[in-house]
Structures are given as C-alpha cells and as structure tokens.
Amino acid sequence: MDQVDIFKALSNKTRLQILNWLKQPQENFPEQVEAGFSEGVCVGQIQKKAGLTQSTVSEYLATLQRAGLVKSTRVGQWTYYKRNEEAFEALSDIVKSNI
Amino acid sequence: MDQVDIFKALSNKTRLQILNWLKQPQENFPEQVEAGFSEGVCVGQIQKKAGLTQSTVSEYLATLQRAGLVKSTRVGQWTYYKRNEEAFEALSDIVKSNI
DNA sequence: AAGATATATCGACTTTTCCCGATATCCCCA
DNA sequence: TGGGGATATCGGGAAAAGTCGATATATCTT
Numbered sequence: 001m002d003q004v005d006i007f008k009a010l011s012n013k014t015r016l017q018i019l020n021w022l023k024q025p026q027e028n029f030p031e032q033v034e035a036g037f038s039e040g041v042c043v044g045q046i047q048k049k050a051g052l053t054q055s056t057v058s059e060y061l062a063t064l065q066r067a068g069l070v071k072s073t074r075v076g077q078w079t080y081y082k083r084n085e086e087a088f089e090a091l092s093d094i095v096k097s098n099i
Numbered sequence: 100m101d102q103v104d105i106f107k108a109l110s111n112k113t114r115l116q117i118l119n120w121l122k123q124p125q126e127n128f129p130e131q132v133e134a135g136f137s138e139g140v141c142v143g144q145i146q147k148k149a150g151l152t153q154s155t156v157s158e159y160l161a162t163l164q165r166a167g168l169v170k171s172t173r174v175g176q177w178t179y180y181k182r183n184e185e186a187f188e189a190l191s192d193i194v195k196s197n198i
Numbered sequence: 199a200a201g202a203t204a205t206a207t208c209g210a211c212t213t214t215t216c217c218c219g220a221t222a223t224c225c226c227c228a
Numbered sequence: 229t230g231g232g233g234a235t236a237t238c239g240g241g242a243a244a245a246g247t248c249g250a251t252a253t254a255t256c257t258t
Contacts, residue, residue: 043236054234054235058235058237059236059237061235062236062237074235078234078235079236
C-alpha cells in the first residue's frame with residue numbers, strides 16, 4: 001500500500017468520522033456492550049451511526065483496511081473493526097519528515 | 100480548509116512528488132540558480148520536472164496552496180512556490196492524535 | 199505601445215470516487 | 229438442514245478529480 005492510497009482513504013468525511021469514532025468505542029457505540037470492545041466494533045453499529053447503507057459502510061471499512069488504518073476480526077457472523085494505531089504513528093512520522 | 104481537503108491534496112502521486120522535490124530545491128532544480136531559492140521554485144521549473152502540461156501543474160500548485168501545504172510569492176512574471184513546513188508539522192500532530 | 203514570456207483560468211473529455219440497491223456468502227440456530 | 233441475520237461483493241448512475249489544449253492575464257523588454 002503506498003502513500004497515495006493511504007491519503008485517498010483519508011479523503012472522505014465519513015471515513016474520517018469512523019476512524020474518530022473508533023478512538024472511543026465505549027462512548028460512541030454504547031449499544032455494543034455484550035461483545036466488549038477488545039476486538040473492535042462490528043459493521044452494523046458503525047453503519048447505524050454513519051447513516052449510510054450497509055454496502056457503503058462495508059466498502060469504506062474495506063478501504064480503510066486496505067490502507068492499513070484498521071484491522072478486522074471475524075467472530076461468528078460479525079466482523080469487528082478497530083484502529084491500527086501503529087499505522088497512524090507511522091503516518092505521522094512520514095508526514096513530519098518524508099513528504 | 101478542512102482535513103478532507105488536505106488529504107485530497109495529498110492523494111496524488113505528482114503532487115506528493117512536487118512536495119518532495121521542494122524539500123531540496125537546490126538538488127532538484129539545478130537550473131534555477133540566478134533567482135536563488137529563498138522564495139521557492141517557479142512554476143516552469145516544476146512543470147518541466149513533472150512532465151505534465153503547464154495548466155495541470157499550475158492547477159496542482161493551486162490545490163496544494165488551497166490546502167495550505169505550500170506558499171507562493173509573485174516576483175515579476177514568476178510565481179515561486181515553497182513548502183509551508185508549519186502545515187506539515189500541524190498535520191503530523193493531527194495524524195498522531197486527532198484522527 | 200507591442201511582442202515575448204510566465205502563469206492562471208476555462209471548457210471539454212476521461213477516469214475515479216461516492217453511494218446506492220440487489221444479490222451472494224458466511225455463519226448461527228431451531 | 230433450512231431460515232435468518234451479518235457482512236461482502238457486484239453493477240450502475242451521479243458527482244468529482246485528472247488532464248489536456250486554448251485562451252486570458254500579468255509583467256518584462258524594447
């Protein structure tokens with residue numbers, strides 16, 4: 001994945017919002033209690049909050065994952081997404097000294 | 100200028116290259132000697148190196164400037180562009196802690 | 199004042215992105 | 229083992245971005 005694709009993934013208001021929501025899953029996704037948050041938040045919760053269709057949100061999450069910005073875990077019928085913090089640190093360093 | 104527009108400005112291989120070239124103007128634009136580099140590099144030099152048309156490069160530089168990533172100075176018939184390093188530091192911080 | 203040069207803007211066309219509905223796939227459970 | 233729920237993928241129409249050639253604007257020179 002090259003830098004252009006990372007920046008493209010970040011070039012969308014909804015995708016930026018999703019990343020931001022995933023910083024505080026407990027606050028932003030109160031409905032998801034039983035499953036805990038260690039694996040992340042499932043697609044349906046994110047979709048509901050984003051107010052876009054399921055297919056759009058699924059595609060957005062795939063885009064973020066291809067860029068390396070989130071990681072996913074499948075548990076039963078659910079896919080949980082969470083931030084990949086290492087990627088943000090690496091990107092921050094790139095912006096600071098390699099662009 | 101919001102974050103989305105900054106990331107959009109960075110979502111293009113040529114624009115990333117231009118930003119990178121402007122980190123070392125002396126090395127990357129050896130033809131531009133007489134004018135010095137304190138004000139930056141003029142559009143024509145950047146265009147020649149990018150290998151795209153004048154209108155495209157001019158538009159790219161305008162995009163980078165709207166995003167705050169470069170600054171321009173008009174001197175006679177030339178417009179000199181240089182990096183706005185403060186913007187990169189600010190963006191690095193945003194990526195590290197605000198996205 | 200006129201021509202030359204540098205840059206910006208405009209109009210058009212192509213490619214990409216956005217976002218949807220429909221459908222397929224995967225997994226659970228009665 | 230079949231129905232239902234969660235997610236992924238596909239196909240498409242609308243909007244935006246990429247890129248060009250042509251033209252406009254600004255400035256320098258003579």
